[in-house]
Amino acid sequence: MKKIGIIFRKELKDTLRDRRTLFFMIVFPILIIPLIIGGIPKIMVSMMEKKMTERITIAIIGEENSPELMDMFGMADSINVTFNVEIDSIEQSIRKKDIDGALIIPDRFSEMVNSMETAQITMVYISSDDLEATKKRMESVINKYRESKIDQRLDRLKLHSKTLEPVKINHRNIASEKEMIGKLAGGWLPYMFILYCFMGAMYPALDLGAGEKERGTIETLLTSPAGRMEILLGKLGVISLSGFLSAISGIIGLFVGLQFMTELPIEIITTMKSIIEIKTIALILSLIVPVSIFFSAVLLSISFYAKSFKEAQSLVTPINILILFPALIGLIPGVELTWKTALIPIVNISLVTKEIIAETVSSALLLEVYGSMIILAVVGLFFTRWWFNREEVIFRG
Amino acid sequence: MITGLLYNFRAQWFQKMIEVQHLTKEFTLNRKQRKESGNYHHRKVTAVNNVSFKCVPGKIFGLIGPNGAGKTTILRMIATMLRPTSGTIYVQNEDCTKHPEKIRENLGFLSNNTGLYDRLTAEEMIRYYADLYGISPSRYFKRRKELYSLLNMNDFANRRIANLSSGMKQKVSIARTIIHDPSVVVFDEPTTGLDVLSSRAIVKLILRCREEGKTVIFSSHRMAEVENLCDDIAILHKGEIFFNDTFESFKGQMKSSTLEEDFIRLTVGSS
Numbered sequence: 001m002k003k004i005g006i007i008f009r010k011e012l013k014d015t016l017r018d019r020r021t022l023f024f025m026i027v028f029p030i031l032i033i034p035l036i037i038g039g040i041p042k043i044m045v046s047m048m049e050k051k052m053t054e055r056i057t058i059a060i061i062g063e064e065n066s067p068e069l070m071d072m073f074g075m076a077d078s079i080n081v082t083f084n085v086e087i088d089s090i091e092q093s094i095r096k097k098d099i100d101g102a103l104i105i106p107d108r109f110s111e112m113v114n115s116m117e118t119a120q121i122t123m124v125y126i127s128s129d130d131l132e133a134t135k136k137r138m139e140s141v142i143n144k145y146r147e148s149k150i151d152q153r154l155d156r157l158k159l160h161s162k163t164l165e166p167v168k169i170n171h172r173n174i175a176s177e178k179e180m181i182g183k184l185a186g187g188w189l190p191y192m193f194i195l196y197c198f199m200g201a202m203y204p205a206l207d208l209g210a211g212e213k214e215r216g217t218i219e220t221l222l223t224s225p226a227g228r229m230e231i232l233l234g235k236l237g238v239i240s241l242s243g244f245l246s247a248i249s250g251i252i253g254l255f256v257g258l259q260f261m262t263e264l265p266i267e268i269i270t271t272m273k274s275i276i277e278i279k280t281i282a283l284i285l286s287l288i289v290p291v292s293i294f295f296s297a298v299l300l301s302i303s304f305y306a307k308s309f310k311e312a313q314s315l316v317t318p319i320n321i322l323i324l325f326p327a328l329i330g331l332i333p334g335v336e337l338t339w340k341t342a343l344i345p346i347v348n349i350s351l352v353t354k355e356i357i358a359e360t361v362s363s364a365l366l367l368e369v370y371g372s373m374i375i376l377a378v379v380g381l382f383f384t385r386w387w388f389n390r391e392e393v394i395f396r397g
Numbered sequence: 398m399i400t401g402l403l404y405n406f407r408a409q410w411f412q413k414m415i416e417v418q419h420l421t422k423e424f425t426l427n428r429k430q431r432k433e434s435g436n437y438h439h440r441k442v443t444a445v446n447n448v449s450f451k452c453v454p455g456k457i458f459g460l461i462g463p464n465g466a467g468k469t470t471i472l473r474m475i476a477t478m479l480r481p482t483s484g485t486i487y488v489q490n491e492d493c494t495k496h497p498e499k500i501r502e503n504l505g506f507l508s509n510n511t512g513l514y515d516r517l518t519a520e521e522m523i524r525y526y527a528d529l530y531g532i533s534p535s536r537y538f539k540r541r542k543e544l545y546s547l548l549n550m551n552d553f554a555n556r557r558i559a560n561l562s563s564g565m566k567q568k569v570s571i572a573r574t575i576i577h578d579p580s581v582v583v584f585d586e587p588t589t590g591l592d593v594l595s596s597r598a599i600v601k602l603i604l605r606c607r608e609e610g611k612t613v614i615f616s617s618h619r620m621a622e623v624e625n626l627c628d629d630i631a632i633l634h635k636g637e638i639f640f641n642d643t644f645e646s647f648k649g650q651m652k653s654s655t656l657e658e659d660f661i662r663l664t665v666g667s668s
Contacts (some may be wrong), residue, residue: 002531003529006528007529010514010521010525013516013521014514017516215507215510215511215512215514216511217513219473219508219512220506220512222476223476223477223478223504223505223506224501224526224529225498225502225529225531226529227498304663337567346549391424391479392424392427394478395473395479
């Protein structure tokens with residue numbers, strides 16, 4: 001036990017002095033989550049605002065067929081109207097960016113609208129265009145025109161607007177805000193924690209296994225009185241701790257991100273902040289412990305097998321996908337935590353976290369998840385011990 | 398009384414020695430290695446075949462042979478890193494396969510690779526191994542003082558290993574090897590790839606170990622080094638011992654004009 005402590009302290013010191021590990025363990029999760037949940041929506045909103053207010057040019061073909069609609073386009077903010085484009089050259093002009101979009105008003109348009117018929121109008125645009133701003137802005141003007149025409153028709157027919165709405169549905173969703181967010185966005189949280197746990201454990205594992213082999217220090221360590229299991233546990237302790245700290249950094253990042261998340265309604269932000277309460281976080285973190293031990297065991301086994309740090313990196317890449325794929329399953333709507341899914345590693349963590357956030361988790365299923373993850377961590381530990389004792393792995397030539 | 402003293406001395410002497418008996422080590426080949434060997438159905442390769450020798454305290458035992466002869470495999474088995482396929486190794490009367498941890502407590506191992514952690518300081522590196530060997534703080538500080546002045550390490554003890562020159566690193570590696578004052582020291586081609594100054598430090602260490610009555614086993618393929626250091630030798634080729642006696646006896650049986658030529662005659666001539 002004493003030797004495990006000696007190895008653990010040395011490996012921890014060595015790991016904390018590695019800038020690359022520190023970056024992936026602490027800096028990256030703290031920076032990236034705020035950037036994803038706070039920064040990206042902010043950028044998208046400001047881009048949308050810019051696109052919706054910047055000046056665009058619309059070509060109108062058949063302007064004489066609806067002077068009323070023409071007036072509306074003329075009065076719309078930041079929309080230039082041009083009539084100098086031929087119908088055959090519309091697409092070419094849009095692609096050349098001479099115009100942003102076009103509107104084709106057919107003959108007898110006003111006549112049909114006024115005689116209570118349905119008149120057709122054609123909008124031409126590129127839908128792959130930035131955030132479809134051109135389409136939305138043309139639609140907005142046409143919708144105003146349509147609404148005014150509906151009002152006129154109702155007046156002419158002496159009808160009330162209620163005539164068009166025989167049934168109105170009143171929604172009463174009994175799900176709490178936490179349940180809604182837990183089920184909708186809850187899948188993202190475990191995915192991120194699992195991802196960070198894996199990434200945080202990855203670099204120390206590669207360094208403490210393949211890195212030691214590459215530097216020749218493993219040979220020296222194996223000639224010390226420390227037993228293989230003691231060496232293994234000392235190393236696994238540091239790797240698991242790194243994965244765990246990385247997941248905690250992810251939670252800190254989430255909290256920081258929420259401070260910058262001003263675009264969402266205040267109720268959602270308040271609910272999301274209430275998720276970060278001690279009980280919820282403690283439960284999620286307690287689930288991360290066996291996960292980080294399991295990840296450490298898998299990563300260290302691969303790392304011991306590799307001859308060099310570089311080989312270990314290339315071997316870990318496919319494992320990365322293999323381990324993170326189940327975490328993505330938690331994001332699929334409709335996949336629920338049952339006694340069967342509670343047994344599937346990683347998937348169960350993803351699903352149970354959603355339930356914890358929604359405050360709908362059953363104790364029996366939670367225990368089942370703990371049990372299955374602890375068994376998995378123990379199996380991983382024994383496999384790594386067996387693997388580490390194999391000469392053809394440690395001295396693979 | 399004299400008989401009693403002689404008996405004690407003899408008992409201590411035997412306790413410190415290394416005795417290798419009918420040692421064999423086979424490695425399982427992987428698919429790629431089997432393809433490369435030219436015989437795909439050959440699943441195993443014998444790296445060491447029925448090797449026996451003794452290393453006694455106060456003498457330097459040289460394990461001599463070309464690359465691939467099986468020297469490192471034997472030394473790794475003595476240091477309990479590898480397990481023999483058959484045969485036995487006794488280090489200080491302990492069976493390597495039964496009590497590996499006990500053997501390692503009294504063994505120092507040094508190869509040409511310094512085996513140091515770049516992000517630790519020289520002091521941290523040596524302290525780490527002292528702690529693993531279970532040395533008490535008072536003994537550690539005494540031993541550190543001795544080794545630091547012997548190796549002139551005081552100036553760079555608190556510098557990170559990554560920032561040390563190769564000579565300094567070699568000194569740290571030497572201090573790490575003998576911080577626990579082992580009675581058995583294993584040197585696996587310790588001077589390969591080193592410059593003259595670093596090689597000299599290693600040679601000095603080997604000679605000092607002999608003076609202190611330690612059991613020293615050393616592998617090399619450099620005949621000049623063997624001539625300078627070894628009392629007893631075993632010439633190894635393709636996992637088998639071709640000669641095992643004193644170095645003087647080897648010189649007496651030489652059929653070529655130089656040691657190098659005779660070594661080549663024995664090894665290449667046998668293949």
